[in-house]
Amino acid sequence: MSKNPLPSNRNMDYLRVQNAKTIESSVLDKGTVTATRLTRDSPGHGYVRQSVIEDAFMISVQLRDYCGQLWIDGRWIDFPIGRAGNFTLYDHKRETEADLQTAFDCVNLYIPRSALDALQHDLGAGRVETLNVAPGADTDDPVVRGLAHALIPAFEQPAQTSRLFLDHMGLALTSHMAIEYGEADASRLHHSGVLAPWQLRRAMELVDARSNGNLTLVELAGACGLSVSYFTRSFKRTTGMTPHRWLQKRNIEKVKDRMRKSGTSLAEISIACGFTDQSHMTRVFRRLIGTTPADWRRQIG
Structure with missing residues (x-):
């Protein structure tokens, strides 16, 4: 008998948005980053409250300006506006409640502790204890904005989206958040070299054999005897492009x-x-x- 999954905010059910579109990305084959697009064209969605307290973060990237009320651990937070292109970070270890007042269109990115720990192990860096963004802060970050917008076609056509692309997006998002807001040591990011000829040949053979994109970064890196983050950087330095x-x-x-x-x-x-x-x-x-x-x-x- 299979075990029931642990309660989680991953699927965004607590936001009560019909026709939400969700895609998943495996980060280093350990933690699954989830991206969900939620849209409501009319105001007055009302009160929502996260499902459970858990060690995870949610990054909400607005695709249009949004206004509402926000409470963290029962305390009202000044949240004047979420501007299109900016993000707000929610720490699921703290109780979050909101009154969603205006129409909204957003991409919510869920990063569990397992993804951050997998990245820390892969980089050999210190543990990311938290992501340092003030509650309710409307944060302008072109990297996060670019990643969210890059995922939009995948929500519309998930069958045409390769696993390599989703894995790359999940790794890029988790790495960026850990380094920029979690004080992870980024020194190893600057010490990757190029792939050896046999490594490049092996990677290209694998990609060629699985031309439908049903191939993970973990498999590619493993075939080359490298960590995922090191392989991804080295592949780009060698070829000038990502595996995808x-x-x-x-x-x-x-x-x-x-x-x-x-x-x-x-x-x-x-x-x-x-x-x-x-x-x-x-x-x-x-x-x-x-x-x-x-x-x-x-x-x-």
Whole structure:
């Protein structure tokens, strides 16, 4: 018989938002970072209270200006406005209550203690005791804002989002929060080198074999005998791009090669080259090449 999961605020049920969209990212195969997009177009959502007290943090990134009331451990917090693009940090070790007064659209990022501890072990850094952001503070952080916005397409098309991309996003978010707000030692981040030829070859063989993106950073790093954070930095120093971007470019090169050599339909090519369908392939192809596969095929005759 499987055990019931421990109570958690991870799924954001306590916010009572219908049609919430959630995606998950494994950080170093230990802690799962959850991202949820919550939207309400009308004011007056009302009172909410977190489900449980737990060792975790929630970063709420506003996609539109928001106003409401906030209480932490029963004490009213001055919270004049959450501006679009900024974030508010919530420490789930403290009891949080809110009156959600205006319409809202936000990306809520849940980071459990297990993710922070896994990062600390991977970096060999000291334990992150807390994230130092004042309760209710409306924080302008371009890195957090960029990560939240990068996840928006994944909420709409989760089947077309690779595991490598989600793992990279989760690792980037957790690392940034731990270093910028948790006083984690970042000195090791500046000492990664490039991958040895055999490591690069092994990583590329794995990515090639799993072209649908169903591959984790933990698997790639393990195949190279490296920690995840060290591997990720070294791969980018070696190739100039993240594993996820390299996978996309490699798959597009496969698409172009097949179009050069055969008259196979674009729908068949898309599946053979690791995409979920033709529309998925077309979006990635247009973003990287600047035109559609059909137009590119016509141009080469």
